[in-house]
Amino acid sequence: MTTAVAGANDLHVESPEERRAARTIKLFIVLGWLSETTFLFFGMIMFPQLHPSLIGRLIWTQILCGIGMGAATGAIAYLAASGFKQGSRAALIITAIAGATVLAVCNTVCFFVDSRPGVDYWGSHENPALFLTKGYIVSIIGGLVGSWLLNTKRGVSVLDKIPFLR
């Protein structure tokens, strides 16, 4: 393992393994936020009649769903794969499965809550299949992309170029 340890007592060095926990959480926050923002614009374009107020919707989707659930997904993905070496096949598979599963749970809960009378979240009543399908597809893509970025050489080199995820 390549280290940049300046001295034996220097505990504030940065190695890929040390950065792993924070990086996993930050990456899934970014992915979750991107997904939610995409859903926001997708819903506004596909179901323009379902948008009475944007402030509450923005707070809910950006803070809770984007940052909050993204952080939760990252934490679960990290904790599930932390027993395996970063970059190993096991870490790659487990990170992808854990990330996708947490996002899929969010999508399922969101769908059932929104299916209730009086609640309609961008088309869960008008087109439930579209709501579920797009959510599950994005969950799987999110898990796979997150795992690829964290556990492959090319993925890590991409992350190294992004200041927030470096």
Add this chain to the structure above:
Amino acid sequence: MAAQHQEGCERARQDSVLALIVVVSAAILRVSVALGVCAALINLLVWRQPIMEMANGHTSAFKVLYAMWFVLAWGVATGALTGLAISSMRRRSPGRLSAAVAFVVGLLLMSTVCLVLWRGFTDAKFMHDAMSGVRPDEVNSYSTIPGMDMDPAHTQPARLNVVGALTPNFIAVALSVIYAFRGERQGMRLSKQS
């Protein structure tokens, strides 16, 4: 020969320090998340009725899924954000000032996520704006959204209290910071001994 031996010893010592750093970083996240989950479970036990209101009318399987979602959002998410704040401050400096900053930032992040959720559980107007596609002028009463009846005549017996609900998380953040920065000092002592 002696130089090679010294270099080998130095490398072994550096590797052991690095292993310690990795273990401490992972442990901080684990402790933060575990404490966050404990806080969420306490809230779920104490405020079960207002929290589970949105799952009423659904199957038991959905109620379990909904409870899991609550624990994820209220516990795992806040624990992860707190762990992130602590880790990043700990990397900068192991001092008391860093601990204080980590505590404030962790508290801010935790409060932001929890307050959005709390608002969603208690404020029907907010929840309507966030999740309902029905225009406000088409709604006679927000009680059309089950579990979010704000009419005083239909007051819920238990209402999620913000101070009470945030207290376990507040304690979780404080304990996480104490653990992380106490662990740092222990780690430094250990590395000096090795």
